[in-house]
Amino acid sequence: MDEHKSPIRYGVIGTGMMGVEHIRNVAAVDGAIVTAVADPHPESIKRARRAVGTDVLLEEFSDHNEMLDSGLVDAVVIASPNHTHHQILLDVIAHPVHILMEKPLCATLGHCRDAVEAVTRSGHERVVWMGLEYRYMAPTQCLLAELATGAVGDVKMVAIREHRFPFLTKVDNWNRFSRNTGGTLVEKTCHFFDLMLQITQARPVRVFATGGQSVNHLDERYDGKTPDILDNAYVVVDFDDDSRGMLDLCMFAEASVNEQEIVVTGDVGKMEAMVTESKLRIGKRADGQHVVNTHEIRHEGIKHVGLHHGSSYLEHVDFVAAIRSGSPPAVTLMDGLRSAAIGFAAHRSIDSGLPVLMSELSELDGFDW
Ligand SMILES: NC(=O)c1ccc[n+]([C@@H]2O[C@H](COP(=O)([O-])OP(=O)(O)OC[C@H]3O[C@@H](n4cnc5c(N)ncnc54)[C@H](O)[C@@H]3O)[C@@H](O)[C@H]2O)c1
Incomplete structure (x- = not known):
């Protein structure tokens, strides 16, 4: 080459x-x-x-x-x-x-x-x-860069909300069944588990999730079968440094200002990335209540905005x-495995109604991930 x-x-x-x-x-x-x-x-x-x-x-x-x-x-x-x-x-x-x-x-x-x-x-x-x-969404990039400077101190909590429209129609409707996708919490929200891992820089230990298919695709049939993909969930992830993450996913929430909101709170302050509004809010506890700086985020280097706010271009x-x-x-592919593994654990937690330890994922036995 x-x-x-x-x-x-x-x-x-x-x-x-x-x-x-x-x-x-x-x-x-x-x-x-x-x-x-x-x-x-x-x-x-x-x-x-x-x-x-x-x-x-x-x-x-x-x-x-x-x-x-x-x-x-x-x-x-x-x-x-x-x-x-x-x-x-x-x-x-x-x-x-x-x-x-x-x-x-x-x-x-x-x-x-x-x-x-x-x-x-x-x-x-x-x-x-x-x-x-x-990771390449401009407000998220700014959040990650600020984090690296210690803007919020030691990260303790990461709350990510994705409120958006339903899954789109795909060729042969492959995305209507979890056996093809891995499940919504793998297919869609591996992005957010990846962000949690980036933000906390810690290992996930335990996952608890609740979720369901409450609104979307219930009236669709493919070869006589109804889709089985979740359209809403809460997922809580405990990390090994005592930080925790929470995902709030709703896929029948077109009536939202932001498709994604990423909130990171540390012992020193708090940051919020608003992806659709392209804003980053930062405040320090020491400055007192309601003192927050809001930054409009623009990435001048993006030559093609496309469907993902320029992130695919970057x-x-x-x-x-x-x-x-x-x-x-x-x-890396290992980032791909780690982010998907949390999603698989979340689905198992929903199925069993119980928290799932990452160490219980037998597919990863003896594997240094
Ligand atoms: N990163 C993101 O934000 C993002 C967004 C959307 C989709 N995706 C991912 O992209 C992938 C494709 O999703 P999509 O939305 O484009 O679906 P799609 O149904 O629109 O397109 C999939 C295409 O793959 C083709 N295909 C099927 N089997 C194939 C094979 N064996 N070899 C080559 N092509 C084959 C289909 O004919 C179809 O044209 C999925 O893995 C999806 O999760 C990622």
Whole structure:
């Protein structure tokens, strides 16, 4: 792979909503180009073609293995449905390409572990990057940067609220069933468990969750079956440094100002990132009650805003920079496993009605995660 002079040639596997989002973002990144796409669904290939533009050369494949064998790509984005991630990743690592793996890592915890181990064994020198781009939302980035300066002191509590619209319709409706997605608390909220891990820098010990499918998709039928995906939950996570996290998820809450609100409280102060409003609020206890500074957050460097407030663009800029410099990924497959593991534990807690110790996750026995 000679990445130092010529553009990084991307291949995108799965060109549905997120694959096309990646294609549009890559088009805005200096020194990167999408040269090939692979998707078995002809309509998705057409969407990719429209996103790239008719005047740009693009090889189209119905099978990702043919794309990998073509030698046309230096890096691949895996943006296919969650239950296909494990096998596709195993196929991809047999080739000397860099990888940007969409979240969640896999749809079962056993597959997550197997994926991390297989990539470690594969031996190729490459960048393998986990697509957890909520870290790149501008207000969240500012919050993480302020935290690193000790703005709130020692973090004690992290409360994350996501109140939003229901899951969108997907190709073949794969996201309507937990067996395909891993469950809502894996598929959707691995992003927020990743943020909790980033913010606390601690190990999760215990997870307690309650949740249900109360409003959405109850009147839908696929092959006679009703979707089984949760649309609301509270999840509490205890960390090993006595800090704790709480997730408040509601997916029938279009009537919200912010889609995400991230509140971090330490022994010195409190910060709140409001993602839709793009604001960061910071206050110190020593300054007294109701004394809070509000900052409007603008990231001047974003060249494509897309569907995720510019975070996917920033993710690709860093991915390409890591490929060019040979530096390690900022977001690793292990981050993918850890964030998904909390989601799997939360689902088990909902099923049993009891707290779940992370040490009880037998799929991770003997694995240093
Ligand atoms: N990071 C984020 O914020 C974010 C947002 C949305 C989706 N995603 C992730 O992106 C992935 C795709 O989701 P989506 O919303 O684009 O779904 P989608 O249904 O819109 O697109 C999935 C595409 O994958 C194709 N596909 C199915 N099997 C395939 C295979 N074996 N090889 C290649 N392509 C295959 C489908 O034909 C379809 O075109 C999922 O893992 C999802 O969790 C991430």
